[in-house]
Amino acid sequence: MQRLNFFSRFILGYGVRVTEPTGRRERKKAQTRQSLADAALELFLDRGYDQVGVKDIADAADVSVTTLFKHFSGKEALVFDQDDDLEAALVSAVRDRTPGTSIPQALREHILLNQTRFAVHATDPRFADFTRMVQETPALRDYAHRMWTRHEAALARAIAEAAGAPEDDLGCAALAHFALETRGLILRHAEPSRAADEAFALLEHGWAASHPAS
Amino acid sequence: MQRLNFFSRFILGYGVRVTEPTGRRERKKAQTRQSLADAALELFLDRGYDQVGVKDIADAADVSVTTLFKHFSGKEALVFDQDDDLEAALVSAVRDRTPGTSIPQALREHILLNQTRFAVHATDPRFADFTRMVQETPALRDYAHRMWTRHEAALARAIAEAAGAPEDDLGCAALAHFALETRGLILRHAEPSRAADEAFALLEHGWAASHPAS
DNA sequence: TGAAAAAGTTGAGTCGTTGCACTTATTGAG
DNA sequence: CTCAATAAGTGCAACGACTCAACTTTTTCA
Structure with missing residues (x-):
């Protein structure tokens, strides 16, 4: 479970952006995003989608709910990778x-x-x-x-x-x-x-x- | 605009239940439902769907929000007739x-x-x-x-x-x-x-x- | 070095929706 | 006709997803 939403790209296709983040800032941002997605996936698989609140996910990733929504457009988006290509x-x-x-x-x-x-x-x-x-x-x-x-x-x-x-x-x-x-x-x-x-x-x-x- | 969601049956088809309510109770219930749908339609057309809250609709129909949700399964349902047949x-x-x-x-x-x-x-x-x-x-x-x-x-x-x-x-x-x-x-x-x-x-x-x- | 830019936080607030305990009106059986 | 069951309706508190505004911290780069 090392990757963000490792499974999800098999659901929709193979559309993972691989652009490596360059600066420290972007790396940190990517890491926060990753933590959120990881936490979400784990919690969802554990308890079921509807049994997990965004608060739980934010807490597990040690960020605020507001931050979560800066990274993902909504709760569902936590589950799926971008579908760029x-x-x-x-x-x-x-x-x-x-x-x-x-x-x-x-x-x-x-x-x-x-x-x-x-x-x-x-x-x-x-x-x-x-x-x-x-x-x-x-x-x-x-x-x-x-x-x-x-x-x-x-x-x-x-x-x-x-x-x-x-x-x-x-x-x-x-x-x-x-x-x-x-x-x-x-x-x-x-x-x-x-x-x-x-x-x-x-x-x-x-x-x-x-x-x-x- | 006399009918509940007069327009909506043209969107999805002709599926209006015509079973006349018999007792006073059922008549009142139907009337409340009607008031809600009328109020909703009018408000929606006036201000747009997203610009109207369920509270506004309940107020306009002079019932509580709780009652509204006893009659309609959700906000969207206020717009459409049942599709029975x-x-x-x-x-x-x-x-x-x-x-x-x-x-x-x-x-x-x-x-x-x-x-x-x-x-x-x-x-x-x-x-x-x-x-x-x-x-x-x-x-x-x-x-x-x-x-x-x-x-x-x-x-x-x-x-x-x-x-x-x-x-x-x-x-x-x-x-x-x-x-x-x-x-x-x-x-x-x-x-x-x-x-x-x-x-x-x-x-x-x-x-x-x-x-x-x- | 210093200021702009961007990530993150906090806290309050909106909106749809549900649950609970309660009142009131209608109904149907004795 | 009466009374108990039934169902409509109410008020209120709460939850969960999501947003907003004001603020702090960190990183960048000129």
Whole structure:
């Protein structure tokens, strides 16, 4: 548990900013942030999200509540890493897809990989607890979903460009929306890869009907 | 503005419970509820959702805050009607579709009708304000979306039955999910009917590929 | 060295929401 | 008709997330 929100990047993708802090000030700031996130994760896993108050976390990290909110936009944000290059990865999955692959196929692969990457860690019981907590706490479930769908517009633009359609093409917007929405289906059902297959089968066939060769 | 949340049923559909209250007690209860909803609507439209506190609403309706929360589960609930037969309507749209219509087609028609019914009232400036407020206030936007997608499981079951698929068929679940998710696309874009066309084109073609005659 | 900038603290306050103990009005059964 | 059960409503205190304003301390850099 050395990293800030070590688990969380497996939930949403791999989007951790690695910019090393240079001066002493920034290092201290980063450290405070880290302490808060660590304390929060530990307390949350211990007692459950709703059983921990921000006060408890601030106390455990030995800072004031006000300071906590200077570092994190809200209680839920304590659980998740920033998703800085999540959008870039999404866009790149479409633009730089291996030739011969359709856009929906590329998205299926990318999203499935992203959302099931954590299966590798299924052996770690702490991690299982973490994912269960996220899925079972409405506030966290919603927050994760918002983070994930935040880049819909960018994805829609990337798709439009890749398909040679106008930037605001409705079909591309629809594909982007639906593709991101598969996350819910994939996470809910027991066999993620099969769920992804079924969901994207719909999208692939529908897409192929109007966009012959992309 | 005689009805409780007169506008709101046009946002989510037509789901107003019409069971007349019989005894004096129930009539009084209904009236209190009505007063609260009226006061809330008026204040919200006047000052904006976030600029009105529950205290203000309770005061305007001349009841205590505690009473307000006995009638409504939360501040957002003051804005929306109950959605009792919204689910029934959704299921019926699939099951009782006119013969020869595909399931996605039936859904497209039903959802589009449901979500754009309010266009009739576009002339009423108060109504325009109302919809704008709902779309621009995150809490309300999310709440409306939650209300709308609440019946996804029921819809999935209805689709499965209509298609002769197993009750927990993944393709049917996916169609249900996507179909309900078109709401966002439809509401966001300026030409709702065209947005619905594009979004459902994807779904219809994808669906037809695996479900020949339904 | 000295002053701007930024991190942190403290304490009070807002707002939605709940719990508790209480009063009052309505109802239905004897 | 009466009385006890039921349910609406009240007032108040509290909690938890979050914000604000005024202030101290630390770090930076010219």
